[in-house]
Amino acid sequence: MKVALLSGGVGGARFARGVTAAVDPADVTVIGNVGDDLEVLGMAVSPDLDSILYALAGLNDDERGWGRADESWRALETVSALGGEDWFRLGDRDLGLHLVRTQALRAGEPLSSVTRRLARAVGIEARLLPATDDRQRTWIDTPAGSFPFQEWFVARGHRDDVDGVRFEGECTPAPGVLEALGEADVIVIAPSNPYVSIWPILAVPRIRGSLRDREVPCIAVSPLVGGHAVKGPADRMLARMAGGTSPAHVASCYAGLIDALVVDEADPRDPLAIRAVVTQTLMTDLAASRRLAETVLAAA
């Protein structure tokens, strides 16, 4: 069964790992969000792609929830001591990846190509693609002003309420994205923040068009458990921008693009315009991620 998975960072990465445990990884294409990519210390950082890459390679830090396991912070400590830009936490091992990627991008290699090389180098069998090779940047509109995603999320600790989300950049899908969506037996939207993890992917017009015109089922997994985000501001954003945190509110983020929504047992069972699949969605470990993935794929 060929799977095309749209994914954001941590939750999506964990789910992606479950999908590659549930089916042959060679049949899985993960299309990652790049709207929250940033330049920090001159490095091109792709937090969501990296979370997925680390998770698929088993290199991620499960406890911290982001970044690499067995990480150290000596370069960044030095940056701090020298008065440099230290608001974004880059570990030493993580930096190694950013150095390699940044150099390749500067030399003109597209992000999708670098990502393929990196994924191969860490032994990933699934295909990992950025949504686009173009520069896309997510902006967050808040009562305190508009901020680049990471400034709002990391530097301001996503404390500001969100009135709107915008995506800067005219983007075409990265090579392989439309093919993966076209060849898939099922398209899955990972349990990521709809607004800042999935919408940037859907903001690439031809990706949105491909989902709208799909001939195979598209299933989204809600990132909420009992109306609450496992981590991050998805619940607050849904409450403010969609008017609530029920499955219907989550589904409204993907109107016209999905055929089913996988929701947690703890969420209300109001009738939806699309099919609802109720299961345990909390991914406490790889077995739970795999079970969730299996449920999603079985629903297809």
Place this chain on the structure above:
Amino acid sequence: MKVALLSGGVGGARFARGVTAAVDPADVTVIGNVGDDLEVLGMAVSPDLDSILYALAGLNDDERGWGRADESWRALETVSALGGEDWFRLGDRDLGLHLVRTQALRAGEPLSSVTRRLARAVGIEARLLPATDDRQRTWIDTPAGSFPFQEWFVARGHRDDVDGVRFEGECTPAPGVLEALGEADVIVIAPSNPYVSIWPILAVPRIRGSLRDREVPCIAVSPLVGGHAVKGPADRMLARMAGGTSPAHVASCYAGLIDALVVDEADPRDPLAIRAVVTQTLMTDLAASRRLAETVLAAA
């Protein structure tokens, strides 16, 4: 006593540390070689300036002879694992400095200004200046072809004989350099490799002119002990390019620019056209570096 010191990397850095122990560091200006600067992994690396900076701040690794003490290599290990450029050894702490400097240079800050900030941040009282803010690059001509300095020195392990040394770039002195040379009570050339550490500094026309037209003594310290380089290829280069490794051959590298040469007790005492000062030049520890510096300054 105001001292202006022309210095290359490791040996020069060790001597610079001795000079700042021998006189008030506030009276010392170290003018560092930047001909062997390079871009590695997209980072702007200034190996000689950094060796001096680390030595003056007491952060250098005395045993290894270069780089920082208590260093780790996790970023570079990752770079290697990902198939990146790993021929030049960048430690994690060292990387922190390169990240800060590279970002500042990209933002348009001159090297001398970044260097001043970095030196201040690590608590250095002496003044550390690059010879020039312009891009200068040392090229090494060998029977196997011409190589950028670091490619010859590090990647090829300086195994090729050297037929000539060239300096690419039209360079003016960095702000403060001519002033420091003009105000100094003595100009000192550190026990560095004449060809690849000091000549690049002297290749900046107005610096050479300032030494040629000096009104204060200029004293060079030979980098050889008993005709041998303590480390590196200085002896082989002198043998091939100057015709020998005696004090006279060392002095010939600075013809017209120095008034005295400090040589080791183990070297031959042939008469020189300039004054010879014989002492122990091996800098086994800070006390030895300080003694050597005191001897040099006393000779002035």
